[in-house]
Amino acid sequence: MFKGSMVAIVTPFKADGSFDEDTYRKLIDFQIESGTDAIIPCGTTGESATLDFAEHDRVIQVCIEQVAKRVPVIAGTGANSTAEAVTLSKNAKAMGADGLLLVCPYYNKPSQEGIYQHYKAIAAAVDLPQVLYNVPGRTGVNMAAETTVRLAEISNIVAIKEASGNLTQVSEILANAGDKIDVLSGDDFLTFPMLACGAKGVISVSANIVPGQVKAMVAAFFAGDHEKARRLHLELLDLHNAMFIDANPVPVKTSLSLMGKCDAKVRLPLWELSSTNLEKLKTVLRKHQLI
Incomplete structure (x- = not known):
């Protein structure tokens, strides 16, 4: 259902830390004009953890308005409280989101059965296509392939964003439920x-x-041009790695700032790049002729 090149878009802030709606709209247009197949607001890259509820809804609303049905909008509405995730998801549906991205509950460290019941409850409460999001480096818990395979039986759970870094786990999902759930890369x-x-x-x-x-x-x-795809993958590898020389989205927001597209402002407890990492980032951006 959701496929191709999709962006977990940043949430730009003004110097005072408030949401910069005008810049956000420009970033969305930049994505669509560049061929991006779907926009994902309020993911980890969108600093969802430090948006309050009103801001969270507003960021999604602005995204839906600006996209104007040109591509799908998959709203990040996950939370470590199932009830909160349901509320955010219902709000996103009411605003016109095409789907939901639901991060695995973080910090709580639920059992696999708890993870299953969390996603099952959201799927039952909100009738939208849902994308699971497994990112154990952020959440502190890995959603096992067996749990994903179980969840694939739920009709409106349509995909999983896999950012475990484990190709064996990815392969197990595809081998056992590839006809029921799509796998999307969460690691560039x-x-x-x-x-x-x-x-x-x-x-x-x-x-x-x-x-x-x-x-x-x-x-x-x-x-079908796998050789070209392989070449482009290898050409971009150092850029992908540079986006994680510090906590995401600090490097990518810094990059956008250096490119003149938005302020580098992030919200505490995130902080600006060290001078050493900034120079490393600039070196890679210059190599790719981005600055």
Whole structure:
């Protein structure tokens, strides 16, 4: 259902820390004009953890308004409280979101059965296509392949964004439920090998700054030009890695700032890049002729 090159878009802030709606709209247009296949507001890259409820809803609303049905909007509405996730998800549906991205409950460290029941409850409460999101490096818990396979039996759970970094786990999901749930890459540096295993696309951080190049790699793969896709994957690898020299989205927001597209402002407890990492980032951006 959701496939291709999709962006986990940043939430731009003004110098005072407030949501910069005008810049956000420009970033969305930049993505669509560059061929991005779907926009995902309020993911980890969108700093959902430090948006209050009103801001969270407003960011999603502005995204839906600006996209204006040109591509799907998959709203990030996950939370570590099932009730909160249901509320955010219902709000997103009412605003016109095309789907939901639901991060695995973080900090609580639920059992696999708890994870299953969490997602089952949201699926029952909100009739929208839902994308699970497994990112154990952020949440503190890995959603096992067996749990994903169980959840694939629920009709409106249509995909999983896999950011475990574990290709064996990805392969197990595809082997056991690939006909029932789509797998999307959640790690830019693993998109190409995941596509080779059967993934349907990527929800990308790097696409914030190089949407055209990420789209070109994915499009080449699905056009059957695997050699071109492999070459583009390797060319972008250092850029993908540079987006994680500090906590996401600090490097990608800094990159956008250096490119003149938005302020680098992030909300505490995130903080600006160290001078050493800033120089490393600039070196990679210059290599790719982005600054």
